[in-house]
Amino acid sequence: MFSKSKEEKSYSELNNVEKKKNLLRKKVVRYLYFHGPKSSIDISNRLKASVPTIISMISDMCESGVIAEEGQGASSGGRRPLLYGLRRDSLYILGIDIGRYATKMAIYNARMEAITGLQLFEMVLINKEVFLDQIVAYAQKLIAESGISKEKLIGVGIDMPGLVDSENGRNFTFFTQKNGTLAQLLTKKFDIPVYIESDAKARALAEFRFGLAKGKKNVLVLHIGWGVGLGMILNGKLYRGNNGFAGEFSHMPFIENGLLCNCGKQGCLETEASGKALVRLAEESLAKGKHSLLSEMIKGKPNEQIPKIIIDAAFSGDQLAISIISKVGLELGKGISTLIQLFNPELIILGGRLADANHYLLTPIQQSLNHFCIRKLSEQTEIVISELGANANILGAVAMVVENVFEI
Numbered sequence: 001m002f003s004k005s006k007e008e009k010s011y012s013e014l015n016n017v018e019k020k021k022n023l024l025r026k027k028v029v030r031y032l033y034f035h036g037p038k039s040s041i042d043i044s045n046r047l048k049a050s051v052p053t054i055i056s057m058i059s060d061m062c063e064s065g066v067i068a069e070e071g072q073g074a075s076s077g078g079r080r081p082l083l084y085g086l087r088r089d090s091l092y093i094l095g096i097d098i099g100r101y102a103t104k105m106a107i108y109n110a111r112m113e114a115i116t117g118l119q120l121f122e123m124v125l126i127n128k129e130v131f132l133d134q135i136v137a138y139a140q141k142l143i144a145e146s147g148i149s150k151e152k153l154i155g156v157g158i159d160m161p162g163l164v165d166s167e168n169g170r171n172f173t174f175f176t177q178k179n180g181t182l183a184q185l186l187t188k189k190f191d192i193p194v195y196i197e198s199d200a201k202a203r204a205l206a207e208f209r210f211g212l213a214k215g216k217k218n219v220l221v222l223h224i225g226w227g228v229g230l231g232m233i234l235n236g237k238l239y240r241g242n243n244g245f246a247g248e249f250s251h252m253p254f255i256e257n258g259l260l261c262n263c264g265k266q267g268c269l270e271t272e273a274s275g276k277a278l279v280r281l282a283e284e285s286l287a288k289g290k291h292s293l294l295s296e297m298i299k300g301k302p303n304e305q306i307p308k309i310i311i312d313a314a315f316s317g318d319q320l321a322i323s324i325i326s327k328v329g330l331e332l333g334k335g336i337s338t339l340i341q342l343f344n345p346e347l348i349i350l351g352g353r354l355a356d357a358n359h360y361l362l363t364p365i366q367q368s369l370n371h372f373c374i375r376k377l378s379e380q381t382e383i384v385i386s387e388l389g390a391n392a393n394i395l396g397a398v399a400m401v402v403e404n405v406f407e408i
Contacts, residue, residue, distance in 0.1 A: 030406040037070035037085030066090045086110035092153045095398040098160040100125045101304040107146050108398050116146050127174050136189045154405050155193040157397030159202030165244040166197045195404050202396030204231020207349050209399045211388045219347045224354040226275040273332035275307040281324040292320035311357045325357050326364040333368020340377050351386035
């Protein structure tokens with residue numbers, strides 16, 4: 001329905017009228033995808049197109065099976081308006097969230113429903129093409145078992161760690177290509193367009209489209225997992241910077257003569273305020289003989305599971321767990337103070353596995369803000385925990401496909 005058949009013209013072959021109609025069609029799909037069923041008046045007002053033009057476009061798109069009537073909306077005094085939304089089966093998107101220790105994937109329909117459920121594959125990220133081949137094999141099996149027509153699968157969105165240039169489809173940390181780009185390699189393997197983005201920016205995009213940042217202009221989204229990532233919504237748009245690398249604030253040195261970071265520098269914020277730091281602090285404290293539930297809880301467990309165990313112990317009242325989360329929160333708060341003074345955001349959203357610590361993390365962050373941040377700025381910035389949960393990154397990967405396929 002959205003894939004180009006052999007008989008269809010390329011964009012360059014369209015005349016001006018056809019190009020305008022094609023652009024409006026994209027705008028309608030994009031608007032309905034992110035905002036749900038709307039009336040012709042709503043669509044007209046949002047897209048700044050005349051009502052007759054929109055009604056004609058809706059009629060064409062209903063006839064082609066892209067959109068359908070969705071009942072009636074609320075009355076504003078007169079007749080209740082008809083609502084139009086994307087048909088559930090009009091398009092599908094494969095979202096893949098590649099983490100350092102596990103990969104998630106799901107196929108979403110035009111109503112952002114995961115028709116396959118969220119599939120989890122425990123696999124350690126290794127910088128070899130065989131890893132990508134395994135991802136593709138899992139995904140192709142998922143597509144085959146879903147029963148959907150591959151012609152309706154409009155793209156694959158992938159979020160991943162590393163320095164990602166999404167515009168050119170490159171990851172400069174993992175899977176660098178001598179010939180072509182990572183996105184081109186994966187597009188060839190999937191035989192469908194593939195778009196890549198960093199995990200932090202994907203989370204920010206998810207919050208902007210579906211979460212607490214929806215409708216807001218200036219929001220910072222912190223992805224606090226094994227490391228710390230930052231995604232920025234500035235002036236109502238996802239900010240990527242000159243090469244797509246904006247937001248690497250966790251690799252700014254904060255501690256003089258501090259620990260060596262995996263980026264090669266010493267004393268980066270990530271060495272003191274991340275899941276990695278949480279594990280190190282727990283192990284150091286237990287080695288000193290400090291009493292804690294953690295002594296037995298983390299014994300024999302792989303590092304990637306320990307942050308969640310520490311958080312669970314804190315909610316069980318374990319004082320050591322509470323104290324090391326607090327230490328991480330205080331250091332994170334110093335970094336957030338700098339961000340607030342640089343960007344003056346209206347909202348900061350915390351997501352990722354460490355955000356599950358909730359008030360055990362928020363309280364020390366606020367203590368640091370009280371000490372390090374200009375009060376006039378910190379008082380006007382709200383800090384909240386994401387409500388999107390574990391699905392945030394994959395939702396951002398899916399939203400990225402829509403923004404690219406229906407680029408306006």
